[in-house]
Amino acid sequence: MPRPPASRRAALYGATAPEDAPPGLAAHLLQFGEELRGEGVAVGTSELLDAFEVLREVPWTEAEDFREGLAATLAKSQEDRRIFDLVFDRFFFRAAELAAVREGVAEGGGIDAAGAELNLETLRQEIARALREGNQGQMRDLARLAIAAFGRQGEGSGVIGVDVQRIRRSLGLRAEAQPDLAEEDPRRDGLPRDAIRRFEALLRQELERAQIERTESLPPARPLNELDRALPSGPLQDLAAVHRVVAQLKRRLKTQGQESRGRKRHAHVDVRRTMRASLETGGVPVVLKYKPVRPRRPEIYVLCDVSTSVTSASVFFLSVLHALHDSFRKMRSFVFIERISEVTDVFERERDFKAVSDAISRDAGVADISGYTDYGRVWSEFATLVEDDLHPRATVIVLGDARTNGRDPRADIFATVAARAGRTFWLNPEPRLYWNYGDSVIAAYERYCEAFECWTTGQLEDFVKALTRPVSAR
Amino acid sequence: MAASPQSIDDVAAGLRSVGYLPGESTALVSFLAAKLGKPILVEGPAGVGKTELARALSTYLGRGLVRLQCYEGLDEAKALYEWNYRKQLLRIQAEAEGAGWQEVQDDIFGEEFLLERPLMSAIAAEEPVVLLIDEIDKTDQEFEAMLLELLSDFQISIPELGRFEARTRPIVLLTSNNTRELTEALKRRCLYLWLDYPQLEHELAIVKLHTPDLDDAIARKLVEIIAMVRELDLKKPPSIAESIDWARALLLLGADDIDNEVFVQTMSVIVKHRTDLDVVAERVGMKLPVRAASAGQP
Numbered sequence: 001m002p003r004p005p006a007s008r009r010a011a012l013y014g015a016t017a018p019e020d021a022p023p024g025l026a027a028h029l030l031q032f033g034e035e036l037r038g039e040g041v042a043v044g045t046s047e048l049l050d051a052f053e054v055l056r057e058v059p060w061t062e063a064e065d066f067r068e069g070l071a072a073t074l075a076k077s078q079e080d081r082r083i084f085d086l087v088f089d090r091f092f093f094r095a096a097e098l099a100a101v102r103e104g105v106a107e108g109g110g111i112d113a114a115g116a117e118l119n120l121e122t123l124r125q126e127i128a129r130a131l132r133e134g135n136q137g138q139m140r141d142l143a144r145l146a147i148a149a150f151g152r153q154g155e156g157s158g159v160i161g162v163d164v165q166r167i168r169r170s171l172g173l174r175a176e177a178q179p180d181l182a183e184e185d186p187r188r189d190g191l192p193r194d195a196i197r198r199f200e201a202l203l204r205q206e207l208e209r210a211q212i213e214r215t216e217s218l219p220p221a222r223p224l225n226e227l228d229r230a231l232p233s234g235p236l237q238d239l240a241a242v243h244r245v246v247a248q249l250k251r252r253l254k255t256q257g258q259e260s261r262g263r264k265r266h267a268h269v270d271v272r273r274t275m276r277a278s279l280e281t282g283g284v285p286v287v288l289k290y291k292p293v294r295p296r297r298p299e300i301y302v303l304c305d306v307s308t309s310v311t312s313a314s315v316f317f318l319s320v321l322h323a324l325h326d327s328f329r330k331m332r333s334f335v336f337i338e339r340i341s342e343v344t345d346v347f348e349r350e351r352d353f354k355a356v357s358d359a360i361s362r363d364a365g366v367a368d369i370s371g372y373t374d375y376g377r378v379w380s381e382f383a384t385l386v387e388d389d390l391h392p393r394a395t396v397i398v399l400g401d402a403r404t405n406g407r408d409p410r411a412d413i414f415a416t417v418a419a420r421a422g423r424t425f426w427l428n429p430e431p432r433l434y435w436n437y438g439d440s441v442i443a444a445y446e447r448y449c450e451a452f453e454c455w456t457t458g459q460l461e462d463f464v465k466a467l468t469r470p471v472s473a474r
Numbered sequence: 475m476a477a478s479p480q481s482i483d484d485v486a487a488g489l490r491s492v493g494y495l496p497g498e499s500t501a502l503v504s505f506l507a508a509k510l511g512k513p514i515l516v517e518g519p520a521g522v523g524k525t526e527l528a529r530a531l532s533t534y535l536g537r538g539l540v541r542l543q544c545y546e547g548l549d550e551a552k553a554l555y556e557w558n559y560r561k562q563l564l565r566i567q568a569e570a571e572g573a574g575w576q577e578v579q580d581d582i583f584g585e586e587f588l589l590e591r592p593l594m595s596a597i598a599a600e601e602p603v604v605l606l607i608d609e610i611d612k613t614d615q616e617f618e619a620m621l622l623e624l625l626s627d628f629q630i631s632i633p634e635l636g637r638f639e640a641r642t643r644p645i646v647l648l649t650s651n652n653t654r655e656l657t658e659a660l661k662r663r664c665l666y667l668w669l670d671y672p673q674l675e676h677e678l679a680i681v682k683l684h685t686p687d688l689d690d691a692i693a694r695k696l697v698e699i700i701a702m703v704r705e706l707d708l709k710k711p712p713s714i715a716e717s718i719d720w721a722r723a724l725l726l727l728g729a730d731d732i733d734n735e736v737f738v739q740t741m742s743v744i745v746k747h748r749t750d751l752d753v754v755a756e757r758v759g760m761k762l763p764v765r766a767a768s769a770g771q772p
Contacts, residue, residue, distance in 0.1 A: 046662055050512070057509050058482075058502070065482060068499040072506065076661040078517070078652070078668055276559045279582070283563050 041080045131195040143202040164203045246323035249464045300331040305400030307337040307373045317399040336378045376410035390420040398426045402442040411444040424449035494530030503667045513646035518669035521713015524649040532604035541606045542592040544613045555594045558587045583634040597640035605644040625663045685721040712744035734762040
């Protein structure tokens, strides 16, 4: 097989591997670290040094140990680990393929679909069984068989992703149960979702390998897309994620502003520390030490917009509300559309998220006639409801899009509420780009509170992080 | 006996010999920690054997286990060291006359008056130990910062005494339930190990190790059900410890099969929340055969 000309070879690998890079494992490892950084994994020099140290102990010929050893030093969280695995596969796959292209090695044919009489139905079941058992090695072989049988090499669509899905479909691999299949068919009860994902990844890899062999060139390296990068999670797990973030929120709110207060308004003498301090003066307690004041429980008021303009976000908001109720005892929650309604007792009565959202949509009685949000009315009602209870230790959190439907925003009432409460936050489910367009009047409120863009758990986390910043003088 | 492992397989076999079945990467990372003297940061859901790993390592390596349980508000005085001020006072009073101030001061800030707390005693030990810092995510970031000196250089700076260097190097394990993000600085100093719920076969082996009398078929069914339960969105998914508990409970009850009835009766062993119980009964219990299926047996 003729080797591709040098100029073309240089172009193959893009920026990731310059032709003049020094050979050897060390250089490869550094490149690998560089690629991880490119995908947003924080790999410091000390991590790379650790990785080299690890490689002194772990033979690089043991594929699994090599990978795990690198992972233990380079990927320091579960998300990082996921990206690590993807980049690891991509990097070493490409490196191996590049070497093959340079050396002109071809694997030669693989399995000839026409020659071997493949029983398609048996193959389907074989693959499903391997997926169920999660046998990685077997899956790889079967992926090749599947491509040979269903891939129609040479006349594929040319887009690997499309081919992968077509093969998966013709194999009938689904995560859902397929009750119309035969009793003994392993696909009947549905297959594990992650096994299907892994199999798809193998298919993709094998197809790429075939393509590289055919074209004798590597496709341009591309960054991981968001979908691959994210941890696999269904909508149910999102609820769990919200709960986790809210647990953090609780921690932050509990300690906020207490550091300075604790020392000023002292209460009890700390005998142990006073005695300890007295050693400097020969046992005479000259300097009194005080016990720090225990942080008090924060009080929270949450207002949640449940109107139609935020329908998509309100499930998220309600789950935030639900999680908040798990964490805070002194909390009052309200939902509003045109009018406001207190739902604290609904959350206290019902433990189940679904029951709560049903109860709220059934009998909260927040929409009057039009069903459009009326922020002005909501503020005045809220102010009368809680006027006497608001105090500087209270936190008010508003979840809403600040779209008034052309009605008076009454920012003045909101200002008095914000002035009475210690801190006021606004979580807006719309991207910042849309703020103050159309009937959105967030700017009117933003003067009196801190507004955050918030429609994913990631952004909720940002909000929680922002809470730790010292309170700005407003 | 103080073993020093020579290979990954050594560690794996050693851990197995003390009743801990390590996963693929667990043995590797433990081996690296022993070899390189780096702390391990173990993360994972509750009840996958993070703490147990430290215990198993200490037994296998024949080292003592020093444990520091973290909680909110843990401070230096409880984690590192504290001056024994009572003793210091006594010392001052005993020699109130005669001795000069300088002399007394030099004296009372000696090692004799130091109260060792877990971290201090771990590095001051004559024989190397295994140091377990449990649930590091429960503490504040300030405490993490305090740990950095210990974790990277194995030394503690005491203002009055100077630097206190480790006599022996402990193997350090930090566990975290991932309830908050740990600081980059801490992570950088550690090897990272993510322990997840084990694969089916692995868990089966663990259950069998702890309840060797349990029938194979039941044990397999048990871990399959546990895996099913974990897939549901529960407040608290069952841990490995709970599947072992359940296996023991079944053994005690003399159950010959896990059918719907047995499951509903005993599932409180693995599910600990009222709302979770309903979900599990509905989603998993339904799939199990009812008693009628096995009624043919005497």
